[in-house]
Amino acid sequence: MAEIKTQTLDSYLRVIEISRDLASTLDLDMLLDDIVRAAADITRAEAASILLYDDTARQLYFQVATDIDEPTMRGLVVPLEKSIAGWIVINRKSVRIDDAHKDERFFSDVEQTVGYSTKSLLGIPLITKNKVVGVLEVLNKKKGKFTDPDESMLTVLGAQAAVAIENARLFQQSDLIAEFVHELRTPLASLSTATYLLLRPEMSREQRDQIVNNIHNETLRLNSLASSFLDLARLESGRVQFRKTRFSVADLLYECGDVMTSKAQETNVQIRVDVPDDTPLLEADRDKIKQVLLNLLSNAIKYNRPNGSIIVSGNHTPSEVSITIQDTGVGIPEDSVPHLFEKFYRVREHEGKATGTGLGLSICKQIVQGHNGRIEVKSKIGVGTSFGIHLPRSTKITPRNSEIP
Numbered sequence: 001m002a003e004i005k006t007q008t009l010d011s012y013l014r015v016i017e018i019s020r021d022l023a024s025t026l027d028l029d030m031l032l033d034d035i036v037r038a039a040a041d042i043t044r045a046e047a048a049s050i051l052l053y054d055d056t057a058r059q060l061y062f063q064v065a066t067d068i069d070e071p072t073m074r075g076l077v078v079p080l081e082k083s084i085a086g087w088i089v090i091n092r093k094s095v096r097i098d099d100a101h102k103d104e105r106f107f108s109d110v111e112q113t114v115g116y117s118t119k120s121l122l123g124i125p126l127i128t129k130n131k132v133v134g135v136l137e138v139l140n141k142k143k144g145k146f147t148d149p150d151e152s153m154l155t156v157l158g159a160q161a162a163v164a165i166e167n168a169r170l171f172q173q174s175d176l177i178a179e180f181v182h183e184l185r186t187p188l189a190s191l192s193t194a195t196y197l198l199l200r201p202e203m204s205r206e207q208r209d210q211i212v213n214n215i216h217n218e219t220l221r222l223n224s225l226a227s228s229f230l231d232l233a234r235l236e237s238g239r240v241q242f243r244k245t246r247f248s249v250a251d252l253l254y255e256c257g258d259v260m261t262s263k264a265q266e267t268n269v270q271i272r273v274d275v276p277d278d279t280p281l282l283e284a285d286r287d288k289i290k291q292v293l294l295n296l297l298s299n300a301i302k303y304n305r306p307n308g309s310i311i312v313s314g315n316h317t318p319s320e321v322s323i324t325i326q327d328t329g330v331g332i333p334e335d336s337v338p339h340l341f342e343k344f345y346r347v348r349e350h351e352g353k354a355t356g357t358g359l360g361l362s363i364c365k366q367i368v369q370g371h372n373g374r375i376e377v378k379s380k381i382g383v384g385t386s387f388g389i390h391l392p393r394s395t396k397i398t399p400r401n402s403e404i405p
């Protein structure tokens with residue numbers, strides 16, 4: 001009994017301490033990570049997870065969890081009907097269960113995907129300003145069953161967490177939207193100037209054609225800015241779930257080389273793919289890795305010189321597959337290199353050389369990091385640039401319900 005009381009006191013102190021930290025964290029990922037760790041700690045549970053609620057799509061999706069493979073979990077959708085978390089959102093009440101498998105609301109697909117077995121469960125709704133923002137769950141009490149004090153402490157933590165999540169989300173959104181709006185101003189200003197000029201009677205036929213051409217290019221750029229922005233916003237918010245399969249890296253590299261050949265020929269750039277015969281299979285989201293490679297290849301063409309070349313090569317170690325895309329292009333100034341993966345960053349010296357959004361490399365980085373990999377760059381002005389991506393050959397946990405044989 002005395003032991004329980006000391007544990008409870010410790011836990012309350014921990015809740016007070018974490019509440020203070022939560023209030024000062026605006027980085028959503030870090031914040032959610034802190035919350036799940038604290039939740040598992042104070043209730044002495046094996047694991048904890050947070051599902052966020054998207055009230056437009058009326059869907060719940062996994063955001064973070066302790067002890068579970070993140071890229072597999074992130075973005076995993078849990079139906080509102082037929083799940084305990086969904087029941088918590090709809091009824092705005094907490095749930096305490098000793099054996100989840102005996103509960104008809106239990107949604108076992110997640111368990112199958114992440115390979116984690118749930119026995120006991122305690123879940124609470126995260127509510128702020130009368131709005132449900134998500135669900136906090138702790139799984140498998142290490143000793144005995146979840147108790148009343150566990151539930152009340154998790155509720156106190158949940159109330160703090162909900163406010164902090166809402167603040168961090170608002171901050172994140174306003175930041176991203178402010179940047180996007182800022183980026184829209186330049187093309188909009190040039191469209192507005194172009195239409196003004198078109199209306200001037202002294203413009204020659206040739207000048208008009210040139211202006212119409214500019215308008216066309218600016219609209220194409222705005223379009224690609226909008227799609228890339230949406231892509232990045234989804235990746236950053238964790239709403240993208242990677243669909244992993246096992247596939248041949250060599251085939252993918254040849255395929256990407258083929259796709260980009262005609263674009264490369266426009267400036268007489270040669271693409272060579274060089275992959276050893278024994279390149280192993282990779283377990284990853286093929287479409288997303290293809291998106292990264294096409295993006296890097298497109299840059300290698302755009303920032304190359306006429307008659308230049310590109311070498312795409314693959315390599316591997318027992319734990320990693322590495323892909324390098326090396327070009328003989330204009331190169332990147334040393335002081336720009338640390339900023340390359342920042343949103344909307346474009347090298348000033350390259351302005352006018354090629355059109356772009358400055359979002360491509362941020363998207364590549366999000367995808368590669370979402371696979372627990374790394375992306376690196378080496379460059380020399382006037383000589384060329386080389387981007388390398390390194391991906392783990394397989395993740396810790398093999399999703400059972402994916403298409404892996």
Ligand code: ADP
Nearest residue numbers: 299300303346347350356357358359360361385
């Ligand atoms: P963009 O749409 O502008 O190409 P990215 O995010 O893909 O956006 O790239 C950011 C910037 O990095 C580019 O504007 C360009 O200045 C520079 N860059 C990217 N790849 C290369 C490359 N292969 N060679 C030289 N510069 C590059």
